[in-house]
Amino acid sequence: MIQKNTLKSTLLETQIDRLFRSSISGTLTNIFAAWLIFLLVQNTSQHDNAWLLGVSITLITFFRTLITSDFIRSPRFTTNTYLSAYFILTLMSGVCWGLFEYTQVTHDNDVVRNLIFLINFGMIAGSIPILSMWMPAYLAYVIPQATGIFLVFINLDFEGRYYIAFAFLIFIGLMVSTSVNLNRSRRNEIELTLKNNELIENLNEEIGEKVDAQRSLEKSKTMLEITVEERTRDLTDTNLYLESVIEKKEIAEESLQYLAYHDELTGLPNKNLLIDRINQSIKISSRDDQQMAILFLDLDRFKTINDSLGHRIGDELLKEVSERIKNQIRKHDTISRNGGDEFVIVLEKLKNHNEAVNVAKKVIKQLIEPFTINSHNIHIGASIGISIYPGDGDTPMILLRNADTAMYKAKKEGGNLVQFYDASMSNQLRDRLELENALHTAIDKNEFYMVYQPQVYTHNNKLRGVESLMRWNNAKSGEISPDRFIPLLEETGLIYSVGNWVVTQVVDFIAAHPENDFRFSINLSVLQCGHFEFINFLKEEINRTGITPSLLEFEITESLLVKDFGNTKLFLEQIHKLGCTIALDDFGTGYTSMTYLVRLPIDVIKIDKTFVQGIHEEDNNLEAIVRSIINMSDSLGMENVFEGVETKQELSAIRSMGGDIIQGYLYSKPMTGTDLTSWVKDRNSYDDQA
Numbered sequence: 001m002i003q004k005n006t007l008k009s010t011l012l013e014t015q016i017d018r019l020f021r022s023s024i025s026g027t028l029t030n031i032f033a034a035w036l037i038f039l040l041v042q043n044t045s046q047h048d049n050a051w052l053l054g055v056s057i058t059l060i061t062f063f064r065t066l067i068t069s070d071f072i073r074s075p076r077f078t079t080n081t082y083l084s085a086y087f088i089l090t091l092m093s094g095v096c097w098g099l100f101e102y103t104q105v106t107h108d109n110d111v112v113r114n115l116i117f118l119i120n121f122g123m124i125a126g127s128i129p130i131l132s133m134w135m136p137a138y139l140a141y142v143i144p145q146a147t148g149i150f151l152v153f154i155n156l157d158f159e160g161r162y163y164i165a166f167a168f169l170i171f172i173g174l175m176v177s178t179s180v181n182l183n184r185s186r187r188n189e190i191e192l193t194l195k196n197n198e199l200i201e202n203l204n205e206e207i208g209e210k211v212d213a214q215r216s217l218e219k220s221k222t223m224l225e226i227t228v229e230e231r232t233r234d235l236t237d238t239n240l241y242l243e244s245v246i247e248k249k250e251i252a253e254e255s256l257q258y259l260a261y262h263d264e265l266t267g268l269p270n271k272n273l274l275i276d277r278i279n280q281s282i283k284i285s286s287r288d289d290q291q292m293a294i295l296f297l298d299l300d301r302f303k304t305i306n307d308s309l310g311h312r313i314g315d316e317l318l319k320e321v322s323e324r325i326k327n328q329i330r331k332h333d334t335i336s337r338n339g340g341d342e343f344v345i346v347l348e349k350l351k352n353h354n355e356a357v358n359v360a361k362k363v364i365k366q367l368i369e370p371f372t373i374n375s376h377n378i379h380i381g382a383s384i385g386i387s388i389y390p391g392d393g394d395t396p397m398i399l400l401r402n403a404d405t406a407m408y409k410a411k412k413e414g415g416n417l418v419q420f421y422d423a424s425m426s427n428q429l430r431d432r433l434e435l436e437n438a439l440h441t442a443i444d445k446n447e448f449y450m451v452y453q454p455q456v457y458t459h460n461n462k463l464r465g466v467e468s469l470m471r472w473n474n475a476k477s478g479e480i481s482p483d484r485f486i487p488l489l490e491e492t493g494l495i496y497s498v499g500n501w502v503v504t505q506v507v508d509f510i511a512a513h514p515e516n517d518f519r520f521s522i523n524l525s526v527l528q529c530g531h532f533e534f535i536n537f538l539k540e541e542i543n544r545t546g547i548t549p550s551l552l553e554f555e556i557t558e559s560l561l562v563k564d565f566g567n568t569k570l571f572l573e574q575i576h577k578l579g580c581t582i583a584l585d586d587f588g589t590g591y592t593s594m595t596y597l598v599r600l601p602i603d604v605i606k607i608d609k610t611f612v613q614g615i616h617e618e619d620n621n622l623e624a625i626v627r628s629i630i631n632m633s634d635s636l637g638m639e640n641v642f643e644g645v646e647t648k649q650e651l652s653a654i655r656s657m658g659g660d661i662i663q664g665y666l667y668s669k670p671m672t673g674t675d676l677t678s679w680v681k682d683r684n685s686y687d688d689q690a
Contacts, residue, residue: 014190016083019133020068029126030061030093033119040112046103053100057093064089090131091140098148120145124175132179133186139176146172263337265315266322274336274344278396281348285389288349292389293356295345296403297363300381300415302341309376316373317380324366329359344400353388353420360384360418368416383411387421436488438474443501448472450505451670454679455641455663458655463683465519465553467663468506469670495525500537506552509673511545516680521553521583529556530567535574542578549579555606557585569600576601583641587629597636605633609644609664616649623657630658
């Protein structure tokens with residue numbers, strides 16, 4: 001049986017739920033009545049009182065509707081809290097009506113006053129079905145009104161006013177009595193329903209137990225027959241399953257065999273099959289005393305097209321490129337996709353190198369013709385490097401490496417060119433090796449140093465923070481661009497120790513300048529984000545210096561999100577738990593799914609400078625794209641930082657669209673720590689004077 005306390009609690013909750021649900025539909029009556037009275041007294045001395053009544057009743061009813069709606073949708077507070085708020089608002093509504101009714105003592109139009117009282121009588125009677133669900137609410141609503149009307153009747157100067165007042169009291173008594181009876185009836189109904197439900201549940205349980213027992217008996221009775229049938233069926237199914245497994249295995253092996261040697265996007269041979277084809281061509285050329293050529297092809301401007309039009313368009317473009325190339329070579333020649341936008345062509349049985357040049361020129365001619373993909377007219381080109389067997393190498397790897405070197409030479413010369421390999425090109429490889437060797441001793445020789453570029457709020461020009469950038473001044477070569485040495489750090493594995501060095505430099509700078517309360521942003525490599533020992537190192541550095549973790553922000557690139565989402569999510573969450581913020585760098589230049597933004601702890605979106613340059617000019621699509629990014633970041637509760645802002649026109653355009661923060665030469669180039677300290681001091685001094 002339902003316990004007494006439980007029944008009482010359930011009964012009250014049911015009453016409140018019904019009260020709140022019915023109140024939502026009844027709120028318009030109060031508002032309608034108040035503004036109806038306002039229309040009745042619009043040209044009388046009661047005009048101001050009626051207007052005040054209408055506004056008060058509308059506001060009170062609005063807040064009461066909010067409370068009841070919140071309770072019905074998803075309660076955030078205790079039931080008593082909602083009930084108390086409902087009671088107070090209902091009492092305020094009754095008091096407003098009572099005060100207005102009392103002002104009718106001075107009303108000079110008996111007909112209008114009587115009509116107002118009739119409206120009030122109707123509201124007192126009409127509120128019974130709703131408010132009688134909980135008597136305190138009904139009394140809070142009716143008693144102030146009844147008091148106001150009663151005082152008016154007593155104070156009116158006419159014969160029989162006491163009789164009318166007494167009759168009104170009888171009316172109110174009847175209304176309250178009716179409300180009490182209706183309340184009691186509803187409580188009894190709810191209580192009876194609860195008990196009936198409990199009884200039905202108990203009966204269902206007993207029936208269920210009997211049904212289960214009967215089923216168990218029937219199951220035991222037929223178990224022997226079922227067992228025999230199942231054994232027979234199992235043997236049949238096992239045979240069918242084995243046949244299916246064998247068939248699927250054969251299909252899977254064929255599929256794996258194909259995927260192991262072919263590019264999934266274009267269906268062309270991949271690097272594995274390419275090496276085999278080159279080996280075969282070398283054997284044939286050596287046997288027949290002929291030449292063969294390797295054409296290493298890289299598309300010009302493909303990255304720009306891929307970034308601006310999206311990966312789907314880029315993929316379709318690669319498919320059409322492969323078709324055009326296939327149409328320019330012989331059946332026994334080979335075309336392979338080497339990855340990204342790189343292709344390799346193997347030309348067999350050449351009499352001289354001019355044949356390779358002719359094929360390369362035909363390919364370039366075909367590729368500079370416009371491509372039409374999804375209504376986009378796309379113009380690209382190609383840079384081709386050529387190595388010849390046997391003069392430029394006698395193994396697949398040497399021939400490919402030399403053709404690749406020649407291709408980079410062609411691309412450096414401007415693209416849409418053909419370049420033969422020359423031994424002097426290997427000097428570039430030596431330069432790279434020297435640079436790599438110099439990197440190993442750069443930290444010990446104090447050749448690395450940090451610079452900082454300010455980030456400023458658009459709405460008040462206040463300093464929000466700085467991006468921390470590493471620079472390298474080599475004793476032999478001088479200043480070396482990060483574009484050259486950062487990839488080398490990643491390839492050699494030095495990125496871990498150098499990355500730790502950067503963190504140490506930044507936290508030491510923060511600790512040495514406790515007066516600075518702005519954020520320091522640090523770029524993270526893709527490799528660092530998979531290295532969880534970095535988390536422990538970061539904790540130790542924060543504890544060592546005692547800095548506030550929220551002063552540190554770590555920037556990641558979009559490419560990181562699609563490589564290993566699970567590991568990345570875990571890594572970023574651990575940094576976030578330390579109190580540091582996360583920024584997504586170069587937003588819009590890669591492929592970022594909205595799922596990543598929602599599921600990862602990203603606080604800041606950094607918008608690439610390609611969306612900033614020319615944003616203030618008319619007749620471009622940048623403004624619509626940028627507005628969408630700003631709206632998206634606002635809806636996700638993220639800040640947005642615009643990189644590469646160099647002109648006041650760009651700043652004005654970003655500010656007008658609601659951009660949060662800018663970074664660029666307009667305010668400052670990256671500067672050393674000493675210069676940053678002076679820059680901040682001068683800026684603060686200027687702000688104080690302003």
